[in-house]
Structure formats: C-alpha cells, structure tokens
Amino acid sequence: MAKTNKNFRPDPVGAEIEIPANVNEAVTACWPELAPAWLKKAPDELAGICERYEGRPVRTFNARYGFVVEIATAHERLVVRSTPDPRGMDQAQVAQALFNMGVGPRIHDVVQTPVSVWTVASRIFPGDSLKGETVPVERLAPIFRKMLDRKTENDRLPTLVDWLRSRLNDERSNDLPSGRTWASQVERRRAAAILEDLGTEDSNMVCHGDASSSNILVGDGEELFLVDPRGVSGDVCYDVAVAAWKTPTDEQASVRAANLARLVGVDTERVQAWLVIAKAARV
Known part of the structure; x- marks a missing residue:
C-alpha cells in the first residue's frame, strides 16, 4: 500500500488553489498590518509563477506561516512558498546555503514582491516529514x-x-x-x-x-x-x-x-x- 505524504493537503480536482484557513489565521495574528495585502495578492502571484514555469498548481502543503504549493511542470515537480514574513529573504538565503551543503532541496529562484517573498524549489520525493515517525x-x-x-x-x-x-x-x-x-x-x-x-x-x-x-x-x-x-x-x-x-x-x-x-x-x-x-x- 502506498504511503500517504503527511505534508499534503489534498485539494479537490479542478478546485482553485487557495490559501488554507489556518495559514490565513496564523499570518493575520502574527503580521496584522501585512496580512491583508498578502492574502489578497498571493494567489495572483502564484498564477504568475505558474505561468513563468509553464506549470499548474497541484496541491497545497501543510504549513503554518506560508502559502506552500506543489506545481507540476513538463520537466519536474516544484514546491513554491510565499510568506509576508519580513525575514523572508533571510529564510531564502539560508535555504540556499542548506542546498549548497547537500542538506536542502535545490532552490531555483527567489522572488521578492511588494507583499511577499517566494522561493521556488525542487520537490523532494517521496517528501514525507518525520512528524510522528520514530527515527534513530x-x-x-x-x-x-x-x-x-x-x-x-x-x-x-x-x-x-x-x-x-x-x-x-x-x-x-x-x-x-x-x-x-x-x-x-x-x-x-x-x-x-x-x-x-x-x-x-x-x-x-x-x-x-x-x-x-x-x-x-x-x-x-x-x-x-x-x-x-x-x-x-x-x-x-x-x-x-x-x-x-x-x-x-x-x-x-x-x-x-x-x-x-x-x-x-x-x-x-x-x-x-x-x-x-x-x-x-x-x-
């Protein structure tokens, strides 16, 4: 039996990919001044990134303070993450450093917009997290x-x-x-x-x-x-x-x-x- 990836948040086939309610709530509580513009514009920015990579959004992932979406392209699966966190660029720089060391996914691009920072990364397969798993x-x-x-x-x-x-x-x-x-x-x-x-x-x-x-x-x-x-x-x-x-x-x-x-x-x-x-x- 195939193992279910615990990070996936299944989205109905054909449904529009939306920012999950829990992310909406967490971002609004953490950055009340930044959240409204981000919540309004992030879905359109996702559409622009999909167009740039000639891909389509497949599903969202469980996250706390970010809009994390899997994109299917003709060449590979990508994971894009958007956050209004003022430290977003710092997070992206560390993510790039982790890839350079061989302990993080490949970072293809970092896009900063007036309301958010997007990272575009290769999808890790199978991509299960260790949450709930006993690991030596x-x-x-x-x-x-x-x-x-x-x-x-x-x-x-x-x-x-x-x-x-x-x-x-x-x-x-x-x-x-x-x-x-x-x-x-x-x-x-x-x-x-x-x-x-x-x-x-x-x-x-x-x-x-x-x-x-x-x-x-x-x-x-x-x-x-x-x-x-x-x-x-x-x-x-x-x-x-x-x-x-x-x-x-x-x-x-x-x-x-x-x-x-x-x-x-x-x-x-x-x-x-x-x-x-x-x-x-x-x-």
Missing part, C-alpha cells in the same frame, strides 16, 4: 555533520542568539506551539543566563534554526533534507539539540541529545545547554 539518531547525524564549520555568506543575517533572547524576554509573542504555555520566569531567567554564557562565537555560522520533525523530509534512498529554515545564523549545536528533542522517541531528550552530539562530533555539554534554552523558549 544515527539517521539524523549525517545532516548535521555536513553543516559543521560552515560560515554564512551573509554576515547581516539575524542571529539565533538575538532571536532566542527576545523570545525568552517576551511573553506577548503569539508564536507559541499548540497546547503549550510559557515557561515560568525562573526557567526563562536561567535559560537567558545560559544563553549569555554560550556567547556569540558561532553567530556567523549556518544554522537551520528550527530542525523539528515537520521540517525534516525523507528523500530518495531515505536521505533526509531540511526545509523551512528560520532565517538566522548561529550554532549547529542548537540544531542538534532541537532535532534530538523534537523528533519522536521514547528516549529522554537529554540522553538523545547527547547521543546525537557524539555522532555528529560536537560538544555534548554545549548541545545540552542549547536544549535547556530551547525548552524554556518554547520553540
């Missing part, structure tokens, strides 16, 4: 080994440290995982102190920034790929911590993080410190 750390390790000691080409990218510092200090953010509540002030203060101790020595290194199970896709030959980066520079040890914590397992997160760190070849104590911060920041 031995399978995750090759991704992060490829990311070791890789500097960003753009030294003006926002930093992971700054993003986490802001998140630990601001309970008003509406970007909270479903079903979660903010950490206590004591937990956040402790995490903030650890964050400062880690310093900014890796602030110009390539970092995905959100290596959770839904952003890790299975490709040909069971190879894994990272998609939908946060658009920051930082420390791959943070990615190791988040991947260990946010991929399904029966292992304790700290044990799993230490095991993955050893396989990747990074400092286990540093990964454990990032794990404490990530949990307190409710990433």
Whole structure:
C-alpha cells in the first residue's frame, strides 16, 4: 500500500488553489498590518509563477506561516512558498546555503514582491516529514555533520542568539506551539543566563534554526533534507539539540541529545545547554 505524504493537503480536482484557513489565521495574528495585502495578492502571484514555469498548481502543503504549493511542470515537480514574513529573504538565503551543503532541496529562484517573498524549489520525493515517525539518531547525524564549520555568506543575517533572547524576554509573542504555555520566569531567567554564557562565537555560522520533525523530509534512498529554515545564523549545536528533542522517541531528550552530539562530533555539554534554552523558549 502506498504511503500517504503527511505534508499534503489534498485539494479537490479542478478546485482553485487557495490559501488554507489556518495559514490565513496564523499570518493575520502574527503580521496584522501585512496580512491583508498578502492574502489578497498571493494567489495572483502564484498564477504568475505558474505561468513563468509553464506549470499548474497541484496541491497545497501543510504549513503554518506560508502559502506552500506543489506545481507540476513538463520537466519536474516544484514546491513554491510565499510568506509576508519580513525575514523572508533571510529564510531564502539560508535555504540556499542548506542546498549548497547537500542538506536542502535545490532552490531555483527567489522572488521578492511588494507583499511577499517566494522561493521556488525542487520537490523532494517521496517528501514525507518525520512528524510522528520514530527515527534513530544515527539517521539524523549525517545532516548535521555536513553543516559543521560552515560560515554564512551573509554576515547581516539575524542571529539565533538575538532571536532566542527576545523570545525568552517576551511573553506577548503569539508564536507559541499548540497546547503549550510559557515557561515560568525562573526557567526563562536561567535559560537567558545560559544563553549569555554560550556567547556569540558561532553567530556567523549556518544554522537551520528550527530542525523539528515537520521540517525534516525523507528523500530518495531515505536521505533526509531540511526545509523551512528560520532565517538566522548561529550554532549547529542548537540544531542538534532541537532535532534530538523534537523528533519522536521514547528516549529522554537529554540522553538523545547527547547521543546525537557524539555522532555528529560536537560538544555534548554545549548541545545540552542549547536544549535547556530551547525548552524554556518554547520553540
């Protein structure tokens, strides 16, 4: 029996591709001033991209803050993503860096319009995410080994440290995982102190920034790929911590993080410190 791709949002045959209701709601809550124009113009912009690549939209994918659509062309399947996020260009630059390292899909184009940023990427096949799948750390390790000691080409990218510092200090953010509540002030203060101790020595290194199970896709030959980066520079040890914590397992997160760190070849104590911060920041 064929495996169903959990990222697909089936669209009725012949139906017009629309921005999903959950994306509409999330974008409106996060960027109320930018959302109206984006919601109005993004479907027309999609039509323009389809015309440019001589393709047709097939279906939408599950996403939180982006309009993500599969396009069928005569040559290949593409995945296009539009977001009104002011950090959209930063996200696109990190996505390109991940492709250059062999851990992300090919980026064909980045299109910036007055209301959004579009990335045009090759479709990963089969493209299932690891969400809900138990995966051994031995399978995750090759991704992060490829990311070791890789500097960003753009030294003006926002930093992971700054993003986490802001998140630990601001309970008003509406970007909270479903079903979660903010950490206590004591937990956040402790995490903030650890964050400062880690310093900014890796602030110009390539970092995905959100290596959770839904952003890790299975490709040909069971190879894994990272998609939908946060658009920051930082420390791959943070990615190791988040991947260990946010991929399904029966292992304790700290044990799993230490095991993955050893396989990747990074400092286990540093990964454990990032794990404490990530949990307190409710990433």
